Amino acid sequence: xxxxxxxxxxxxxxxxxxxxxxxxxxxxxxxxxxxxxxxxxxxxxxxxxxxxxxxxxxxxxxxxxxxxxxxxxxxxxxxxxxxxxxxxxxxxxxxxxxxxxxxxxxxxxxxxxxxxxxxxxxxxxxxxxxxxxxxxxxxxxxxxxxxxxxxxxxxxxxxxxxxxxxxxxxxxxxxxxxxxxxxxxxxxxxxxxxxxxxxxxxxxxxxxxxxxxxxxxxxxxxxxxxxxxxxxxxxxxxxxxxxxxxxxxxxxxxxxxxxxxxxxxxxxxx
Amino acid sequence: xxxxxxxxxxxxxxxxxxxxxxxxxxxxxxxxxxxxxxxxxxxxxxxxxxxxxxxxxxxxxxxxxxxxxxxxxxxxxxxxxxxxxxxxxxxxxxxxxxxxxxxxxxxxxxxxxxxxxxxxxxxxxxxxxxxxxxxxxxxxxxxxxxxxxxxxxxxxxxxxxxxxxxxxxxxxxxxxxxxxxxxxxxxxxxxxxxxxxxxxxxxxxxxxxxxxxxxxxxxxxxxxxxxxxxxxxxxxxxxxxxxxxxxxxxxxxxxxxxxxxxxxxxxxxxxxxxxxxx
Numbered sequence: 297x298x299x300x301x302x303x304x305x306x307x308x309x310x311x312x313x314x315x316x317x318x319x320x321x322x323x324x325x326x327x328x329x330x331x332x333x334x335x336x337x338x339x340x341x342x343x344x345x346x347x348x349x350x351x352x353x354x355x356x357x358x359x360x361x362x363x364x365x366x367x368x369x370x371x372x373x374x375x376x377x378x379x380x381x382x383x384x385x386x387x388x389x390x391x392x393x394x395x396x397x398x399x400x401x402x403x404x405x406x407x408x409x410x411x412x413x414x415x416x417x418x419x420x421x422x423x424x425x426x427x428x429x430x431x432x433x434x435x436x437x438x439x440x441x442x443x444x445x446x447x448x449x450x451x452x453x454x455x456x457x458x459x460x461x462x463x464x465x466x467x468x469x470x471x472x473x474x475x476x477x478x479x480x481x482x483x484x485x486x487x488x489x490x491x492x493x494x495x496x497x498x499x500x501x502x503x504x505x506x507x508x509x510x511x512x513x514x515x516x517x518x519x520x521x522x523x524x525x526x527x528x529x530x531x532x533x534x535x536x537x538x539x540x541x542x543x544x545x546x547x548x549x550x551x552x553x554x555x556x557x558x559x560x561x562x563x564x565x566x
Numbered sequence: 567x568x569x570x571x572x573x574x575x576x577x578x579x580x581x582x583x584x585x586x587x588x589x590x591x592x593x594x595x596x597x598x599x600x601x602x603x604x605x606x607x608x609x610x611x612x613x614x615x616x617x618x619x620x621x622x623x624x625x626x627x628x629x630x631x632x633x634x635x636x637x638x639x640x641x642x643x644x645x646x647x648x649x650x651x652x653x654x655x656x657x658x659x660x661x662x663x664x665x666x667x668x669x670x671x672x673x674x675x676x677x678x679x680x681x682x683x684x685x686x687x688x689x690x691x692x693x694x695x696x697x698x699x700x701x702x703x704x705x706x707x708x709x710x711x712x713x714x715x716x717x718x719x720x721x722x723x724x725x726x727x728x729x730x731x732x733x734x735x736x737x738x739x740x741x742x743x744x745x746x747x748x749x750x751x752x753x754x755x756x757x758x759x760x761x762x763x764x765x766x767x768x769x770x771x772x773x774x775x776x777x778x779x780x781x782x783x784x785x786x787x788x789x790x791x792x793x794x795x796x797x798x799x800x801x802x803x804x805x806x807x808x809x810x811x812x813x814x815x816x817x818x819x820x821x822x823x824x825x826x827x828x829x830x831x832x833x834x835x836x837x838x839x840x841x842x843x844x
């Protein structure tokens with residue numbers, strides 16, 4: 297039987313009161329599942345999580361490698377890709393929630409016990425609550441826009457802008473020509489950066505931009521040549537290394553062979 | 567007593583900060599009218615939009631927040647402005663940072679009245695998605711089934727006229743990603759092979775060099791190299807916006823950087839000649 301048809305018949309779309317009952321059932325099942333998982337010994341939990349990880353990876357691997365039906369670009373799993381994508385999005389959203397929960401837990405503890413720097417934690421907690429209320433309840437109001445645009449965005453931009461000061465100071469102190477390699481790096485950096493700015497380009501602006509052999513001697517042309525012909529192969533080589541490393545790590549994660557994982561430590565404890 | 571050469575190597579950082587601040591402020595107030603050559607990468611983005619099929623949807627994906635808005639906002643702006651000039655239908659989508667969807671929406675919403683663009687008919691906001699890989703895999707098969715509804719009106723996508731005839735990436739004519747991160751890996755790995763739509767990238771300057779390998783291979787049709795790329799684009803569009811003015815402080819800051827590095831190295835060599843500390 298066609299897997300898609302089977303799933304549609306087994307799990308028909310919720311209608312009427314089931315639209316409300318179904319999510320409540322899901323929440324109830326999730327709560328039960330949570331306590332069941334909590335009560336499992338470490339080794340059993342690890343085996344369960346390894347199995348789920350393997351199945352999740354297997355779905356995308358099978359969907360990618362399984363031959364498609366004649367005349368279509370789809371195989372028996374392709375229909376489920378958007379749904380699985382949505383499931384992953386929900387899980388990823390949960391990780392955001394988990395991050396907020398962790399922040400709140402740690403900083404609440406700090407405020408309650410009045411540890412060093414607790415006023416900063418209090419500001420953080422108040423900000424989280426105010427921003428959440430503003431975003432959920434007053435999204436299209438001046439209150440939210442003011443908090444988002446005038447406060448959050450301004451702080452964010454100001455924090456990042458301070459980097460320029462540190463970079464100037466660090467480059468001035470660290471960039472010393474102490475070897476042939478450092479000289480080469482310095483010259484290349486100088487040419488590339490000059491080629492990116494109008495003042496640098498102005499130095500060779502008298503050379504035509506296009507249509508002449510001399511054009512290759514313009515600073516922007518040399519800068520572009522360095523980026524495309526020297527930088528790109530080096531980046532590609534690094535990319536190959538990263539790709540192979542990434543593949544190895546992906547396989548280790550998929551097969552739950554990665555050592556030092558949280559549940560392995562838990563399993564060792566039990 | 568330390569020599570002049572040694573002092574040149576150890577200028578108090580407060581003077582450096584003050585000089586930088588002055589240069590940026592003066593540069594913004596008094597722009598230097600210097601010509602800026604349009605590079606082949608920015609030209610690639612321009613040509614990709616010029617050649618895009620008006621019957622198809624353009625997608626502008628964003629991953630930036632206020633921290634990199636100095637570069638990413640003008641990049642988003644010029645791309646959207648060009649799409650609007652060409653009367654291309656487009657959709658916004660955001661990954662990675664939830665701020666991104668609001669900031670990009672603001673840019674499009676601000677430009678829309680100028681070009682008579684109506685939400686839902688000419689453009690739409692798909693909103694923020696936490697996971698890029700799962701979302702893109704789903705969109706390759708079916709955009710509506712994956713994204714379900716828009717972010718502004720929270721209505722099912724099929725209710726918007728812009729989505730009529732749009733099923734998957736076969737119906738997409740242009741893709742641009744404006745980003746402060748390495749999202750291009752997902753776009754190239756999961757989407758590029760499933761569509762004929764050219765893929766363009768607009769990263770921050772610090773990220774741009776790693777993209778050249780994909781430009782060289784033709785997988786990325788064009789790129790806006792940070793704020794300089796946006797300034798080049800403004801030149802091609804014939805507008806004098808923020809980047810045309812902001813490129814002066816950027817230039818002056820880099821000149822300051824060269825001067826300081828030069829002074830530091832001169833100090834080091836002079837100090838060595840005098841037998842001092844290098």
